[in-house]
Amino acid sequence: MNEEVLTEFNKQQFQQDLLSWYYQHKRDLPWRQDQDPYKVWVSEIMLQQTKVDTVIPYFYRFIDKYPTVYDLAAADEQEVLKAWEGLGYYSRAKNLQTAVREVVASYGGVVPANPKELGSLKGIGPYTRGAILSIAYNQPEPAVDGNVMRVISRILKIEEDIAKVKTRNIIEKEVREIISKDDPASFNQAIMDLGSSICTPKAPACTFCPIQEHCRAYADGVQDELPIKSKAKKQKKIPYIALLIKNENNEYVIEQRQDSGLLANLWQFPMVPIDEVGRKDLENWVFSEYGLKVKIKEHKGNLKHVFSHIIWQLEIYEAETINVASEDQRLRFVNIHEIKGYPFPVSHQKMMKYLSE
DNA sequence: AACACGGGGGC
DNA sequence: GCCCCAGTGTT
Structure with a gap:
């Protein structure tokens, strides 16, 4: 026997x-009540770049409001956005509804159970595709997220930068090798649970790890050095003056953001980009x-x-105006009660404490 | 391959 | 402050 055989992975x-x-420790999460592909789908979209604890209340409210693909397909876009308010990455909500409408229009309301059709839906990338196929349809497909990349790079001591697409593909291939064919749904979720509770980014709890004896990083004492990940660059700061503009009826001016890009279609108080406008020309610019x-x-x-890529520095000023019949459809005068019906980004929700009757 | 895209929480 | 999180779409 050579050394390679001794260290060979016992699948x-x-x-x-x-x-x-996993069977002993799995968490009782709301999207694990059944295997409804739609609910698995909604949960997986919400969970992208988002912690479980954050998602739970959103998931309950969302499923309560839109229990099936038909309900979501028929829903008003602004209301869907309102249901997503505070969760972030708002294009997820828009893409989810677009995809659900596609499922209703082209697949008879049944979430596709094959990689090609499923993966062609808006907002469903390699991870979500694998998650739905494995969790809802019991197919042995990899679902490689941040947890899986961390766990697998430690288990197999993969010393490649997990920020690279190439590394993700390597890990996906490895998972395809070692995934359980008997219970792929549990296998994928087990690695994710392990990654969130034991095989954590910092100070992994290796002494409690059920797969410690399979871990090459642990064997070599390098679990704290893995995974290797290149750093994100620093966010650029952007200064604004944000205006709480009140009219003679105690209504405030809000505007809807453009329908693409950052916080697309959400509502906000008018903001003046100071670097571009300058303080002197503020009122003229408005x-x-x-x-x-x-x-x-x-x-x-x-x-x-x-934000993940920029930092807003907001100076908040109160201002007065007189009511005008604005041509601008994206502009509205609303009182402090009506304002609650509009989807607002968290940054502007924080400004609402300065509103007065 | 790099970047845009939110927000919250741990340390 | 820095890092991370059940990633995807665009360029």
């Missing part, structure tokens, strides 16, 4: 150790941009809001 034992642990004659009043406070 059967690995599966058994992982799955027994008039040219919105057709509103405003008078800047009191400085109410400052707000910093961090």
Whole structure:
């Protein structure tokens, strides 16, 4: 026997150790009540780049409001966005509804059970495709997310940068090799559960790990060095003056953002990009941009809001205007009760504490 | 291959 | 502050 054989990966034992642990410790999550492909789908979209604890209340409300693909397909887009408010990455909501409408129109309301059709739907990439096929349809397909990349790169001691597409593909291929054919749904979810509770990014709890004896990183004492991941670049700061513009009826001006890009179609208080406009021309700019004659009043406070790629620095000012019949369909005057019906980004929800009757 | 795209939580 | 999170679409 050579050394290669001694360190060879014991697939059967690995599966058994992982799955027994999972059957004993799996969390009772709302999307694990049944295997309804639509519910699995909704949960997987919500869980993209988002923690389980954050998703749970959104998932309950969303499924309560849109229990089937038909309900979501028929829903009003703004209401869907309102249901998504605060969850972030709002294109997920738009893409989900687009895809659900496609399922109703082209697949008789049945979520496709094959990789090609499923993966062609808007918002369903390699991860979500694998997650739905394995969890809802019991197919032995990899579902490689951040957890899986971390766990597998440690288990197999893969020292490639997991930020690279190539590495993701390597890991997907490895998972295809070692996935349980008997219970692929549990296998994929087991690795994700393990990644969130034991095989954590920092200080993994290797002493409690059910697959410790299969872990090459642990064997070599390098579990804290893996996975290797290149750093994201620093966010650029963008200063704005945000305006709480009130008219004589105690209504505030809100505007709808454009239908693509950052926070697409959400509503906000008018913001002036200071770097482009300058402070001197502020009121002129507001008039040219919105057709509103405003008078800047009191400085109410400052707000910093961090996105994944930029940072907004908001200076908040109160302002006054007179009611005008604006041509701009994306502009509205609303009172502090009506405002609650519009989907707002968190940054502007924080500004609402400065509103007054 | 790089970047845009939210928000929250751990340390 | 930095890093991470059940990623995908666009360029």
